[in-house]
Every structure is written in C-alpha cells, then in structure tokens.
Amino acid sequence: MTYLENFAFYDFHPATEDFYTAVTTGLTHHPKYLSPKFFYDTVGSQWFDAITKLPEYYPTRTEINLLNIYGEEIADLLGHDNLLLELGSGSSIKIRTLLDVLQPAVYMPIDISREHLRDAAMSIAQDYPSLQVCAVCADYTDSIELPKLAVAYPCVAFFPGSSIGNFEPNDAKLFLKRVATMIGNGGKLLIGVDLRKDPNLLHAAYNDSQGVTAAFNLNLLQRINKELGANFQMDSFQHYAFYNPILHRIEMHLFSMKNQTVRCNGELFDFQKGESIHSENSYKYSIEVFHQLANQAGFNVLQFWQDDQALFSLHCLQVQ
Ligand SMILES: C[S@@+](CC[C@H](N)C(=O)[O-])C[C@H]1O[C@@H](n2cnc3c(N)ncnc32)[C@H](O)[C@@H]1O
Numbered sequence: 238m239t240y241l242e243n244f245a246f247y248d249f250h251p252a253t254e255d256f257y258t259a260v261t262t263g264l265t266h267h268p269k270y271l272s273p274k275f276f277y278d279t280v281g282s283q284w285f286d287a288i289t290k291l292p293e294y295y296p297t298r299t300e301i302n303l304l305n306i307y308g309e310e311i312a313d314l315l316g317h318d319n320l321l322l323e324l325g326s327g328s329s330i331k332i333r334t335l336l337d338v339l340q341p342a343v344y345m346p347i348d349i350s351r352e353h354l355r356d357a358a359m360s361i362a363q364d365y366p367s368l369q370v371c372a373v374c375a376d377y378t379d380s381i382e383l384p385k386l387a388v389a390y391p392c393v394a395f396f397p398g399s400s401i402g403n404f405e406p407n408d409a410k411l412f413l414k415r416v417a418t419m420i421g422n423g424g425k426l427l428i429g430v431d432l433r434k435d436p437n438l439l440h441a442a443y444n445d446s447q448g449v450t451a452a453f454n455l456n457l458l459q460r461i462n463k464e465l466g467a468n469f470q471m472d473s474f475q476h477y478a479f480y481n482p483i484l485h486r487i488e489m490h491l492f493s494m495k496n497q498t499v500r501c502n503g504e505l506f507d508f509q510k511g512e513s514i515h516s517e518n519s520y521k522y523s524i525e526v527f528h529q530l531a532n533q534a535g536f537n538v539l540q541f542w543q544d545d546q547a548l549f550s551l552h553c554l555q556v557q
Pocket residue numbers: 273274277282285289297324325326327328329331347348349350375376377378397398399400
C-alpha cells in the first residue's frame with residue numbers, strides 16, 4: 238500500500254458477530270427484514286457506484302449538478318479551514334465538487350465499507366496533497382468516538398445521497414440529533430434529500446432496465462453466504478421494489494420464489510413462496526416536511542436549493 242503523509246485510516250468496522258446477530262434477528266422476525274447498511278461490502282459498494290451511473294437513477298447526477306451550481310454559495314455558508322466530516326462517503330465523488338471552494342483543513346470521510354472507503358479516501362489524499370485526509374471506517378448509527386484531531390477544528394458535516402431517507406422518520410430525527418452533537422453548537426450540516434415526485438419516476442429509478450439495482454439488492458444474500466457461511470440460492474430470490482405513496486417511501490424487498498429453507502451458521506430459516514426480506518426503505522420528503530424534521534432535531538435551516546424539476550434538494554442546516 239502506498240504511504241501518504243497526509244493520509245490516516247481508523248478502522249472501527251463492525252465485527253462479523255454483530256452482522257450474524259443482525260441477520261438472525263432479522264430473519265426470525267415477522268416480516269423478515271435486514272438493515273440496508275449491510276448492502277455495503279466491497280462488491281455492494283461497486284454495485285452502488287454502477288447504480289449512480291444509470292439513466293433512470295436521477296438522484297446522483299441531480300445532486301452533483303446542484304453542488305456544481307451552488308458550490309460557492311455553499312462554501313460561503315460552511316466556511317473554510319474546517320474539519321469536514323462526510324457521513325457515508327462511498328466513492329467520495331460528490332465531495333470533489335466542493336473541496337476546491339471549501340478548502341477544509343481536514344477531510345474525514347466515515348463509511349462502513351472498509352476497503353472501498355480506504356481506496357476512495359487515499360485517492361482524495363493523492364489528488365489533494367495539502368489536505369489532511371483522515372478516513373474512519375465505522376457504522377455511523379453507533380456512537381463513534383472521532384479521532385482526537387476532530388476537536389482541533391470547527392466541524393462541518395456533509396451527508397449526501399439522501400441516505401437520511403433510509404431511516405424511519407423518527408429515527409432520522411434521532412440521527413440528526415446525534416449529528417448535531419457531533420458537530421457541536423453552531424455547527425453546520427449540508428444534507429442531500431430526495432423529494433416526493435411522480436411515482437413512476439421513482440419506480441423506474443429503483444427498477445432499472447439493466448437489472449443493476451436487482452444485483453445490488455441480491456448481493457446482500459451473497460454477502461451473507463460469503464461472510465456467514467449461509468446457503469442462499471441466488472436464483473430462488475428476486476428483487477422487488479415499489480413506491481408506497483401513503484408512506485412516501487420506496488420499499489426494496491428480496492422475495493422467495495419458492496418454499497425453501499436456508500441454513501446460516503447452523504441455524505435454519507424457513508421461507509414461504511412469496512415471503513420477502515424487507516431490505517431497504519428510502520423515504521422521500523417534501524421541503525416543508527424535511528424542514529420540520531430538521532427543526533425538531535435542533536437545526537435551523539440556513540438555505541436550501543433544488544433543481545428546476547424539483548427532483549432533489551440540498552439543505553444547509555445549523556445547530557441551534
Ligand atoms: C447510498 S450510498 C451513498 C454514497 C455517496 N455518499 C453518494 O451520495 O453517492 C450510502 C453510503 O453510506 C455508507 N453507509 C450506509 N450505511 C452506513 C452506516 N450505518 N454507517 C456508515 N456508513 C454507511 C455505504 O457504505 C455507502 O457508501
């Protein structure tokens with residue numbers, strides 16, 4: 238591995254036992270469920286990157302356009318020489334649109350997908366040699382003790398990709414409260430939020446014609462096979478995603494195409510034909526509802542931006 242003076246890596250990756258406990262808990266629950274955070278092993282992160290390039294998947298390109306158009310305004314609000322924390326940084330593509338204008342002192346990407354994070358963060362460190370890059374592999378839903386240098390700078394946070402939509406609304410509020418504590422009084426958060434829109438557009442975004450989202454969803458079962466020695470048969474489960482207009486959310490499921498029993502680490506899990514594992518929710522917000530949520534979590538809204546078609550939004554929030 239290349240040694241870079243401006244690069245540090247902290248590894249708090251969740252233990253395999255925690256993954257096993259979550260899988261057995263989720264598969265014995267009625268209905269069966271698994272957290273979307275488990276999508277992201279190295280292969281899952283690569284599938285997600287492929288999703289972001291799909292013609293049907295408008296969120297990534299729309300958010301990047303907003304960052305490009307409003308970058309200067311965003312930088313004026315967030316300020317310079319900060320510690321810039323990115324939650325769920327993935328390939329760190331979006332932050333590249335902001336680094337030149339923001340000029341942070343430290344970039345701290347936090348992600349659960351260890352090898353993918355390491356590669357993406359190292360590539361930032363190589364491309365920005367005067368920026369200190371301090372990558373943290375951790376589950377951001379756990380309480381994370383940030384590396385010490387986090388206290389030496391004012392902290393701003395970036396939470397792109399509408400990952401906030403993966404939380405149940407009440408959990409989203411609790412999570413934002415946690416972020417507020419992390420960045421401290423007066424701290425600022427730039428957050429990307431997907432908007433309510435024509436359900437057909439939403440449906441297409443999660444049911445792409447090339448089957449990439451299906452492969453991403455099914456990789457969860459492959460990951461369980463690989464890491465926990467399970468025997469899910471990949472051709473016996475199918476991707477199913479739909480928009481629920483009452484709850485304003487996309488639901489992703491993996492449904493069993495036959496009656497079957499799956500073995501995982503010595504335990505047996507029965508599936509009826511048509512039974513599903515609920516693998517993700519992606520809540521869509523209106524601007525008003527999101528601002529209410531942000532206020533309830535202790536943030537003021539400083540500014541927000543959306544594209545002409547009102548597909549996606551960015552919000553600059555400040556801890557009250
Ligand atoms: C939907 S992708 C978004 C990636 C990138 N931020 C973007 O906007 O394109 C979610 C990212 O968050 C990471 N992630 C998901 N759940 C996480 C968790 N609980 N803790 C830390 N990272 C998480 C995933 O590994 C992935 O990189």
